Amino acid sequence: DAGITQSPRYKITETGRQVTLMCHQTWSHSYMFWYRQDLGHGLRLIYYSAAADITDKGEVPDGYVVSRSKTENFPLTLESATRSQTSVYFCASSLGVRTDTQYFGPGTRLTVL
Amino acid sequence: EDQVTQSPEALRLQEGESSSLNCSYTVSGLRGLFWYRQDPGKGPEFLFTLYSAGEEKEKERLKATLTKKESFLHITAPKPEDSATYLCAVPTGQNFVFGPGTRLSVLP
Numbered sequence: 622d623a624g625i626t627q628s629p630r631y632k633i634t635e636t637g638r639q640v641t642l643m644c645h646q647t648w649s650h651s652y653m654f655w656y657r658q659d660l661g662h663g664l665r666l667i668y669y670s671a672a673a674d675i676t677d678k679g680e681v682p683d684g685y686v687v688s689r690s691k692t693e694n695f696p697l698t699l700e701s702a703t704r705s706q707t708s709v710y711f712c713a714s715s716l717g718v719r720t721d722t723q724y725f726g727p728g729t730r731l732t733v734l
Numbered sequence: 735e736d737q738v739t740q741s742p743e744a745l746r747l748q749e750g751e752s753s754s755l756n757c758s759y760t761v762s763g764l765r766g767l768f769w770y771r772q773d774p775g776k777g778p779e780f781l782f783t784l785y786s787a788g789e790e791k792e793k794e795r796l797k798a799t800l801t802k803k804e805s806f807l808h809i810t811a812p813k814p815e816d817s818a819t820y821l822c823a824v825p826t827g828q829n830f831v832f833g834p835g836t837r838l839s840v841l842p
Contacts, residue, residue: 654830656832661834662834663821663832663833663834663835664778664821664823664832666829666830679829680829711778713777720765720766720825720830722768722780723768723780723830724780725770725777725778725779726777727776727777728775728777
């Protein structure tokens with residue numbers, strides 16, 4: 622009954638390092654999403670996935686890479702972290718179509734020094 | 735450009751003092767308007783989905799309504815535990831656009 626989980630919950634890294642944020646859902650939802658939340662910008666969509674091996678860009682995809690080899694997992698990788706990527710990252714999932722209700726994970730607070 | 739705005743940015747109420755939060759949107763072909771509650775340090779929690787003008791939904795002290803251009807979240811006799819940030823969102827094209835939120839504080 623875990624729902625949707627994210628790890629780590631907190632991460633501090635340095636500029637230029639690669640970082641991977643993990644997202645796992647137990648509902649077998651088709652769609653999964655990655656958002657970042659920043660003061661003054663609200664939640665912004667980074668990438669989303671309609672199913673395993675199907676991903677697409679959202680509003681702010683630059684500097685991020687995603688993959689989805691299994692339905693339940695949707696990792697987000699920052700290939701070379703920058704300070705502007707300091708943010709709170711939320712993963713979400715929805716059952717069927719992209720416009721279904723989205724259910725969010727608890728978030729990962731990432732700080733890039 | 736598709737846009738979602740919310741007002742006020744912040745709202746302080748005394749316990750029991752009813753009020754409304756506003757969510758205005760400019761999208762073509764509305765495919766649902768979603769309300770979420772977000773507590774500090776947590777992910778947004780789903781509250782309601784509205785699909786057509788005139789639709790209303792209720793949950794405890796909250797009632798959401800929808801017109802062609804905006805949605806209201808009415809809070810009746812709020813309690814301190816209703817304190818949170820309330821977000822609205824609409825699906826548009828390839829995105830799911832969220833408003834900036836209204837930060838509600840209910841004082842005992």
